[in-house]
Each structure stands twice: as C-alpha cells, then as structure tokens.
Amino acid sequence: MNLTELAEEFGSDKWGVHRYTPHYEHHLAPLRDEAAVVLELGIGGYSREKEGGASLRMWKWFFPHAQIVGVDIQDKAFVDEPRIASFQGRQTDRRLMRRIVARHGRPTIVIDDGSHRPKHVVKSF
DSSP: OOHHHHHHHHTOTTTTTSOOHHHHHHHHGGGTTSOOEEEEEOOOOOSSTTOOOHHHHHHHHHSTTOEEEEEESSOOGGGOBTTEEEEESOTTOHHHHHHHHHHHOSOSEEEEOSOOOHHHHHHHO
8 A cells, every 4th residue: 555545544644634645655665665763753633532643553554664653742552552652752852762762773764743843843853
C-alpha cells in the first residue's frame, strides 16, 4: 500500500484534511526498507480518551523495518505495541529526547505534529 492508502486505512489526518501523504512519500520512500528510527512529535486523539496513534500505526506499516517512537504531552501508552513506543512529555524536553535516543538510537526521520508553535519546533530540532 502507498502512504495515502495507509493513512486512510488507519484513519490518520496526514491524508484527508491535510493531504500531506504524497509529500511525505515523495521524500521518505527511499528510506522505506531501512532499519530506521521514526520519531513523531504529537500522537493526537485529544478529544476522546484512548484515541490517537493512527499515524504511528501508518508509519509502522510504511516502514516495515523501523522502530516508531511517539512523544505526546498526554499518556498514550495504549498505543505501544511491537515496533511502536510512546513517551509522555514535551517535545522541547532535552532529557526526554536523550532518553529516547539512549533507548532507540538517533532518529532517522522526525515528523513534528506537536504543539505547532514555531519556538517549540525550532527547539525540538
């Protein structure tokens, strides 16, 4: 499946409202078969309890050999499964990022869908 089909399958907002998947696929497809670490800032699902993680599942299927890591300010441990790990905290927390790197390695890919505040995006990177 291509990334748009996976986004539809898992209910990710990366397609539909935003239409990001063709752009992501264009840039990320060359890494598809690598043993990458994909870090997504922001897991989503704030309006309902036990919701979110659709794009983490999408990334898991798009990158079949990757470790997928999500960071969110709310506890999203319910999304954890083989090759998907969640961490609770702020995207600007250096200690948290060091903990993630120590456990999973340096991210190969970072998708920032967190606070959407420019100063947070800059600090995260």
